[in-house]
Amino acid sequence: MNTPLRCALGLLLGLAAPVFAAPPGDRLERPSREAADARQEPLTDVQRIGDRLVMVGANGHILLRHADGKVQQAQVPVDLLLTAVHFVDEHNGWAVGHDGVILHSGDGGQSWIKQLDGVAINALMLKWAEAEVARLEAASDADDEALDNALFALDDARAGAASGPSRPLLDVWFRNAREGWAVGAYGMIVHTADGGQSWEYLSSLDNPERLHLNAVLGLADGSLLVAGEGGRLYRSSDGGRTWQPAQQPTQASLYKLLQLADGRLLALGFGDTLLSSQDQGQNWQSVALPVRAGLYGGEQLADGSLLLAGQGGVLLASRDGRNFTPWQGKGRSALLGVAAIDAGQLALIGSAGLQVMPLAGIGEQRQ
Incomplete structure (x- = not known):
């Protein structure tokens, strides 16, 4: 680890x-x-x-x-x-x-x-794994594969506890000031119901390869959506207690989830991957882009237009979330996020830090 x-x-x-x-x-x-x-x-x-x-x-x-x-x-x-x-x-x-x-x-x-930190997460995982192995060993009808998986999880938890706090978290989303979820490397999900005073490790997502979970988002219908490595997408309608795999139209890793004002969902990812869903993440369609660049962040502006930030200083602009025009920054450093400062200014963030630019500058390059 x-x-x-x-x-x-x-x-x-x-x-x-x-x-x-x-x-x-x-x-x-x-x-x-x-x-x-x-x-x-x-x-x-x-x-x-x-x-x-x-x-x-x-x-x-x-x-x-x-x-x-x-x-x-x-x-x-x-x-x-x-x-x-x-x-x-x-x-x-x-x-x-x-x-x-x-x-x-x-x-x-x-x-x-x-x-919370990785030391406490290691302890949560170890406690869960020990209890799961004990439960399965005591059950007369325990499935051999389930027990093998639990024993592997116990070995992993012990190794993690011995090596220290090395389980990165990659995204966080809160429903309100009390309930939230964080996801991360090696399939990590933790949940709190008391504003972070205490946390629990969630083990219910079926991810035997322990692929990284890069993004988590609460949806308008009350469900949760998680996206990650290898194009994996999962939905939960019970706060993360159980998960259902969504349609997987790509093998490319997904890095960011967005829900637009009209309810559409977008999943951004490696290469030129942009997926769109009209049914709260159950089914997805690929959106064609004018450039091949990884996408890592985005924002819908007050006027409904959409900006997506990505690899090599690329920013994609769209009025409808379907047709995009590229804007190229002067530098080639990665853009990881974009936010509106006001009606006329944007903040771009990434490997080169913070850049502030006029929104009109994007329109000028597009003409």
């Missing part, structure tokens, strides 16, 4: 080796250090909260860009790669990252506390 994670963010940002260079315990206990200009450091996710942006990235950096353009670096108790952020209101938000860390802010992103 100490092998550097070959996930999309590590490859894109070139951070796999540096992130794993320091002992994990140090990263989890050492506060993020103030950067000379954190806007130029790699950023992985962005969300607009009221009149400000909250961004997360390398070295435990969490940045707030206020309406006046000033960028503030938040107080963060860990010094490691953060991969995703999700706020449910203007006060309560969660961020996740490497070493299984989950952070919570109750003041709109100004300060953060650690709620």
Whole structure:
């Protein structure tokens, strides 16, 4: 488990080796250090909260860009790669990252506390695996394959506990200020029903290959959707207790899930992969794109138009979510997210940090 994670963010940002260079315990206990200009450091996710942006990235950096353009670096108790952020209101938000860390802010992103890490996740997994093996060994009608799988899970949990907190989390989504889910490497899913005061390991998703789960999203009909490595898509209608595999139209890894204002779902992924669903993720169709570039983030603007951010500084713009026009940034660094600052400005984030540009600039290049 100490092998550097070959996930999309590590490859894109070139951070796999540096992130794993320091002992994990140090990263989890050492506060993020103030950067000379954190806007130029790699950023992985962005969300607009009221009149400000909250961004997360390398070295435990969490940045707030206020309406006046000033960028503030938040107080963060860990010094490691953060991969995703999700706020449910203007006060309560969660961020996740490497070493299984989950952070919570109750003041709109100004300060953060650690709620969970890989050490605690290892303990949750070990407790579950021991109980599952004991249950199956005591059952007179236990399935041999199920017992073999449980014994493998127990060995894996013991190895994980021995090697330390090395189970990266890659996405997080909360339904409200109390209930949320985080997903990550090797098929990891954890759930809380009390705002993160306690967490449980969910083992019900059928993923014997332990493929990475890269994205989680709550849907308009109340169900959950998870997407990940190898084009895998899963739906749950009971909060993650049971999962049903959705149609799988691609083998390409999926990195991001979006639900549009009209209810359509989009799944973004490797190469030029863009999938669309009209039935809450049960069936999917491929959407043709004008360029071959991996897609990692996106946002629907107030006017209904859609922007998708991706590999090589590519931004795809669409009025209808079906027909896209490419925009190419001056640099070739990966774009991992996009957010509207106001009606006329965009924030682009990625391996080169934060870029602010006029929305009209995209239209000018398209003409």
